[in-house]
Amino acid sequence: MDQRPVNFRKSTRRHRIGRVHAIYVMNTYPPVYETRDRHYWLDRDTRGRLLEVIAIFEPHQITVIHVMPYALREKGNDDG
Numbered sequence: 001m002d003q004r005p006v007n008f009r010k011s012t013r014r015h016r017i018g019r020v021h022a023i024y025v026m027n028t029y030p031p032v033y034e035t036r037d038r039h040y041w042l043d044r045d046t047r048g049r050l051l052e053v054i055a056i057f058e059p060h061q062i063t064v065i066h067v068m069p070y071a072l073r074e075k076g077n078d079d080g
Helices: 019-028 070-075
Strands: 006-008 038-044 050-057 062-069
Touching (some): 006 019, 019 038, 019 050, 019 062, 062 070
Parallel strands (some): 006 062
Antiparallel strands (some): 038 050, 050 062
16 A cells, blocks of 8 residues: 555445454555555454455545455455
8 A cells, every 4th residue: 555645534434344354454465456546444353353445546545435354345244
């Protein structure tokens, strides 16, 4: 990941995953999927939780728009 500032939307706290855990996944693993402006990660944080992280890469910042334990997606408990 590059050196642009990372901002988090309020909605990223919905599943109560801290910013440090999302940034760890973003800094440690390559994205599993990329579009022109969005990157998707799916890997484990420092606690071993498989996290789904989605960020928008803008010219002067990176905005994280989604952070969720993947276990909730597998159970169908995303509520959205």
